[in-house]
Amino acid sequence: MATEAAPTGLTARPRRAVIANLGCRVNQAEMEAAARLLRAGGVEVVEAEASADLVIVNTCTVTAVAEAKSRQLVRRLRRRNPAAALVVTGCAVAVEPAEFAAIDPSARLVGNEAKEAFLAELSELVGLRDLDDGEPAEGALPTLSGVEAVEPEDGAREGELPVSAPVGERTRAFIKVQDGCSFHCTYCIIPRARGPERSLQPEAVLADVRRALAAGHREVVLTGVNIGTYDGGWSERGPRGSHRRAACTLAGLVRRILAETEVERVRLSSIEPQHVTEELLEVWTGPGDGRCLPHFHLPLQSGDDGVLRRMGRRYDTAFYASLVGRIRRAMPGVAVHADVIVGFPTEDEAAFERTVAFIRDLDLAGLHVFRYSVRPGTAAARMEGHVDEGTKRERAEVLLRLAADARARFAARAVGATAKVLFETPEPDGRWLGRSETNVLVLARSPDGRPLENAIGWVAVEAVEASRPERVVGRLLGLVPRRPWPSSDAGRLLPVVTVPAPPLPSSGGCR
Numbered sequence: 001m002a003t004e005a006a007p008t009g010l011t012a013r014p015r016r017a018v019i020a021n022l023g024c025r026v027n028q029a030e031m032e033a034a035a036r037l038l039r040a041g042g043v044e045v046v047e048a049e050a051s052a053d054l055v056i057v058n059t060c061t062v063t064a065v066a067e068a069k070s071r072q073l074v075r076r077l078r079r080r081n082p083a084a085a086l087v088v089t090g091c092a093v094a095v096e097p098a099e100f101a102a103i104d105p106s107a108r109l110v111g112n113e114a115k116e117a118f119l120a121e122l123s124e125l126v127g128l129r130d131l132d133d134g135e136p137a138e139g140a141l142p143t144l145s146g147v148e149a150v151e152p153e154d155g156a157r158e159g160e161l162p163v164s165a166p167v168g169e170r171t172r173a174f175i176k177v178q179d180g181c182s183f184h185c186t187y188c189i190i191p192r193a194r195g196p197e198r199s200l201q202p203e204a205v206l207a208d209v210r211r212a213l214a215a216g217h218r219e220v221v222l223t224g225v226n227i228g229t230y231d232g233g234w235s236e237r238g239p240r241g242s243h244r245r246a247a248c249t250l251a252g253l254v255r256r257i258l259a260e261t262e263v264e265r266v267r268l269s270s271i272e273p274q275h276v277t278e279e280l281l282e283v284w285t286g287p288g289d290g291r292c293l294p295h296f297h298l299p300l301q302s303g304d305d306g307v308l309r310r311m312g313r314r315y316d317t318a319f320y321a322s323l324v325g326r327i328r329r330a331m332p333g334v335a336v337h338a339d340v341i342v343g344f345p346t347e348d349e350a351a352f353e354r355t356v357a358f359i360r361d362l363d364l365a366g367l368h369v370f371r372y373s374v375r376p377g378t379a380a381a382r383m384e385g386h387v388d389e390g391t392k393r394e395r396a397e398v399l400l401r402l403a404a405d406a407r408a409r410f411a412a413r414a415v416g417a418t419a420k421v422l423f424e425t426p427e428p429d430g431r432w433l434g435r436s437e438t439n440v441l442v443l444a445r446s447p448d449g450r451p452l453e454n455a456i457g458w459v460a461v462e463a464v465e466a467s468r469p470e471r472v473v474g475r476l477l478g479l480v481p482r483r484p485w486p487s488s489d490a491g492r493l494l495p496v497v498t499v500p501a502p503p504l505p506s507s508g509g510c511r
C-alpha cells in the first residue's frame with residue numbers, strides 16, 4: 001500500500017531509475033534502449049532492490065503465468081518505491097489495461113504503440129536533444145534489474161511459450177529494429193498485444209547501435225517480434241503480407257550497420273525460417289570482416305506438417321530442413337537453434353513422434369522447448385483436441401533430453417579448435433565465462449588476473465567441462481583490440497543495395 005501520494009507521470013527529471021523487465025528479447029531491447037537513454041542523460045539506473053524516483057515495468061502476457069508475474073512485479077516495486085513515478089508498459093498492459101489501472105491508479109500506463117513516444121519523452125526529460133550524440137556514458141555499463149527468466153537461453157529447463165529472457169546483459173546490446181506481427185499464428189497472442197508489423201527507420205536503429213557502442217558494448221543482437229519483415233519503415237505489401245517493395249530489407253539494414261558503425265559482432269535474434277533470404281545469406285557470408293556471427297535461431301514449433309498447418313505457420317518441414325541445409329552449405333560449422341512447442345491442440349502421439357524424429361535428424365546446436373499455453377482470444381484456444389497437462393509435461397521432458405544432447409554435441413565439436421569469445425561474467429572459481437561466435441559457452445582464465453568482462457579473446461578450446469557438457473574450457477591466447485579498425489578496411493565493405501523503391505517517406509532507406 002502506498003504511504004504517500006505518488007506522482008502520476010514524468011514531470012521532473014529523475015535521479016535514479018529502476019527498470020524491470022519480463023518477457024522476450026524485444027522487451028529486453030526496449031528496456032535496454034530506455035536504460036541507455038537515461039544513463040546518457042546522467043540518470044543512475046539501479047537494481048530493483050534499490051530505491052528510485054522513477055520505476056519502469058515492462059510486462060508480458062505470453063502466458064497466464066507471465067501475466068500474473070507482471071502484476072506481482074508492479075505491486076512489489078510500488079511497495080518499495082511509494083513516492084516514485086511508476087510507468088507500466090508492455091504486452092500485459094496492452095491486453096488487460098484495466099487490471100493494471102486497478103493495481104495502482106496512480107501508475108502511468110503506456111501502451112506498446114506509445115513506447116517510442118515515451119522514449120522520446122524520456123530523452124527530452126533528461127535533456128538529450130540529440131539522441132545520437134555519440135558521447136560515451138561514464139561509469140559501468142548499463143544493467144537492468146528484473147525478474148527471472150522463464151527459460152534460460154542456454155539452460156536445459158523447460159520453458160513456457162514463447163521465449164522469455166534473462167535481463168541484465170552487460171556485454172551484448174539488444175537493439176530493437178522492428179515491432180509487432182501480422183502473421184497471426186493460431187496460438188499466439190502477440191499480434192493482439194503488440195499490433196501489426198512496423199519497422200524502425202534505419203537512422204533510428206543506427207543511432208541506437210552507436211549509443212550501445214559508445215556505452216562500451218561490442219556485440220549487438222538485432223531484435224524484433226518478427227524481424228524478417230523489416231522494411232525500413234515503409235513497404236508496399238503483396239499477398240499474405242509479402243513485401244513487393246520496401247524502403248529497406250533486414251539485409252540492407254545490416255549492410256548499413258556494418259558500413260556506418262564500428263560494431264564488432266552482429267547477431268540476429270530469432271528469425272522466421274521463410275525470411276532467411278539469399279540476400280541475407282549473402283550479407284552473412286559477404287565481406288563484413290566476419291562480423292555477422294554464424295548463428296541462426298529459427299523457430300520450428302513442430303516437426304509435424306499437420307500441426308504446423310493448424311498453427312498457421314508459413315512453412316513445412318521440407319522447407320525447414322532444406323533451409324538448414326542451405327545455411328550449412330553457406331556457413332560450415334554454423335550454429336542452428338530452434339524453438340519447439342509441445343502439446344499444441346491436435347498434437348497426437350504420432351505427430352509428436354514425427355517431431356522427435358525430425359528434430360533428431362536436424363542435428364541442432366540448441367533447442368528451446370515450450371509447453372503450449374492457452375491464450376484466450378486466439379484461434380487455437382477454440383480448437384478441438386487439447387492435450388492434457390501431464391502429456392505436455394512428458395513430451396517436454398523427451399525434447400529437453402534431446403535439447404541437452406544437442407547442446408553437448410555441438411559444444412564438443414569446438415574442442416581442438418580456436419574460438420573467438422566475448423567474455424561476459426566471472427565464475428566463482430575466478431574463470432571467465434563467455435560466448436563464442438556460434439554461441440557456445442566458453443570458460444577461460446585471465447592470464448594476469450585482470451577482469452575480462454566485455455573483452456573479446458581467442459581461446460584454444462581444450463575440453464568439454466566435466467560437470468556441464470554444454471560448456472567448454474580453454475586457454476586464452478590473446479585479446480582482440482577494440483575497433484576502430486584501420487580505415488583501409490572501410491573500402492572492403494560492400495555498398496548498400498536496396499530493393500527498388502518509390503520516393504521514400506520523409507527519411508529512411510538503405511541508400
Ligand code: SF4
Binds near residue numbers: 182184185190225
Ligand atoms: S510469427 Fe507467429 S508466433 Fe511469431 S509473433 Fe507473429 S504470430 Fe506470434
